[in-house]
Amino acid sequence: MIVGQRKPIDEIYAMIVANDVKKLLLGGCGTCVTISFAGGEKEVAELTAALELKATSDGWTLEITQLTPLRQCEPEYTREMADAVKAADAVLSLSCGVGVQTLAAEFPGKRVLPGVNTMMLGSHSPDRLFIEYCGACGDCILGETGGICPIVRCSKSMLNGPCGGSVNGKCEVSPDIGCGWQLIFDKLNELKLGATWDEVTTARDWRPSWHGGPRRLESK
């Protein structure tokens, strides 16, 4: 799931003022960012109330329309927003970056502002913690690493074991981060695959990842 985080509200407000927006369409997205409490119908309503509160105290005339389609990343869904987009000076999208760009492409001449920082591809735990699990690198090796991704779960994306910064199973970047390679090592032992630890992973071809320019994928 794409995990988003709403931008600090002062940053959002500054964008609105800088763009001289009087009529704002506040567009939520009903899928990924809803689940990550960043851009669903509930967050749209809360952000609307907060912005209007601020605008009123500043004497800024701001009229906000709320709309949350199922997904902003598909033109068929964003087209449902056409009338509201047309009536607005600008759109503040609480979608991930995909949605923001789909909207911008769909509605030429309309300012589309991002209200959410797209954070990661992650997992949602019951205690509301989102953890990054996937870097969308385009060449998955989870089969060799016991289902733990060294690309995102090792801070250095190392492919052949931990660096010298692994201390007591923690990463030197932060004691809150488990060392990705320690996790892989423990997992491989649990799976009785300790022997694979000795195999050397060859140099990786990064072209399927973002080093080959914007990726395009034609489905069958």
Added chain:
Amino acid sequence: MRDFVPPCQAACPAFTDVQGYVALTALGRFTEAYDVARLTNPFSNSCGYICFRPCEQNCRRASVDQPISIMELKRAAAAFGEACGPDPESASNGQFHMQRRNLGGEAKRIAIIGAGPAGLTAAQDLVAAGHKVTVFEREPKAGGMLRLTIPNYRLPDTALDCDINEVAATGVKIKYGQELGKDFSIDELRADNDGVIIATGLPFSRSLPVFPTEGDNVYTAIPFLKAVKAGNPPALKSRVIVVGGGNVAIDVARTAVRLGAKEVNLVCLESRDKMPAHDWEIEEAAAEGVNLNCCLGPSKLVSSGASVEGLTCQAVSRVFNEEGRFDPQFVPDKFLTVAGETVIVSIGQGRDTSALRSAEVDITKEQPRDVFMAGEFATGPGSAIGAVQNGHVVAAAVAAFLTGKPAAVYEPAVLADLPERMRPLVPARQRRTGMTRPSADRVRDFELFEPGLTEVEAAREGLRCMACLSGAVVDPEKCIACLTCVRVCPFEIPKIGADNVAVIDTAECQACGLCATECPAGAITLRRGQEERLLDEAVAAAAAAKQVDFYCMNRLYNDADELPQGHTIVPAMCIGQVSELLMLEALRAGAAKVNVSLCPEEGCFFGTARDRTIARVASVQATLTELGLEPAMIAIKE
């Protein structure tokens, strides 16, 4: 989806929205509670004193501890709310009552004979449907048996007056002192009206051949009770024998106690547990000194000259036969004599059909299409609320007959019992009743034998309501199965169903509202429009007082012995219902200060509410800080 109703409502013959008015009572909003109670029961004020409360017998709380004192709350609603005063047009009546004034039209003309609960309920319904209704009452006041015979220690005249005034104010015309067969005939009524309803009840007291029709110191129940209520009680000889085991017999016996009888012996055919009178009434009577002599059939009046000396009774071996029919059998040669100088026979009532046979038609034999029968006249002996129900049914039939349009049928499903696993999770709370007057004191007068709940007691008792069916409803179109509700529910009630939509079991839900406030997709709402109510009240408080104090209802009355005063308090079923949006809306509406009161950790029924509330307040404070506004505008209050 089929509508659900809680079992209290389903059990009420008048289909009263019990949960609705109990919730309003819990908030101390007695006038609104009274309005809700009255919506389907024009005799709600009287029923607050005398109802046999099938609602309480079906209250789901009974599986946790004891049912809510629903009847007492209905009484409190009328007593503490702006119920109808002696003057129906008085300005003190609530807004709702004013809106219901003079509903009548001229569509059709209907005459109703008898201004008891059935007649007046039908009258009000038909007036509301736009018809012109005239009620003919032979007595100088309306209310039927409630007026004439129910003793004042159970039902004060003021409560009944209130009900009658409300009905009259809707545009029902009541003509007093008009007796069928004397002042008008059934033929005249039929000629002048499009429809006629006979609702004359059961005015005759039955007796037995053992007793003289009405002699020295032998009375029948209805004339006896009527005379007492009219202020002309017969002088009772020292010991009184009451014959009969029904509710009327109990009224008679307790009235006799209050009139100063030295001893009151009640004699009835049935065993104690089979007596037709309600259990609690029997207990109340026993507490007041009425002696129960069960399984006895009157056999012979013992008298010396004109003086009664006692009643010889034969032991009863059975009252009903195998088919459940009334067929008493007696034990041969087993007799005993109950001593007493006065006998009051209270073995049932009958209807008066004397004026229903005319030259044109004998209504006792064939019922013309424009003549309807309602209340106990039609159904036989029953309850006040049963008569109200029948009044509704007959009014619908009359309206259907007059307009040719069939009556709408509404048959919602009844909410199931509280599931076994939920029962230990709901905290027990002591039931409050208004039954505080010692029996030795209450037998001395005809004042109310139970003083009723105070305002605070009523509100607290209302809080015991589990608010069945006020809980969460999932909109399957909006739900994205994100699991938030599953994770936030204090009782693990939500599940993701087979079609990948959250399912929240209505029978289990305790209506805290946490899932609804947390759902990021806006897919969960609470029944009964609670979100709207909170928003409306927060906005009103902000506008009026520049301050909003969100409170958990369960905590509201803990600290004080009086109802919370002031316009700032906005009570929620659980503080978890107070969303970030609600806090922001309160600020937007002009509040300079928003307080969110937390329940103490150990006292909170809804375990996860506290943490979520703390997080929400912190989040709103962060938002305010980011916006350069004062974060202290919102605060947690422990």
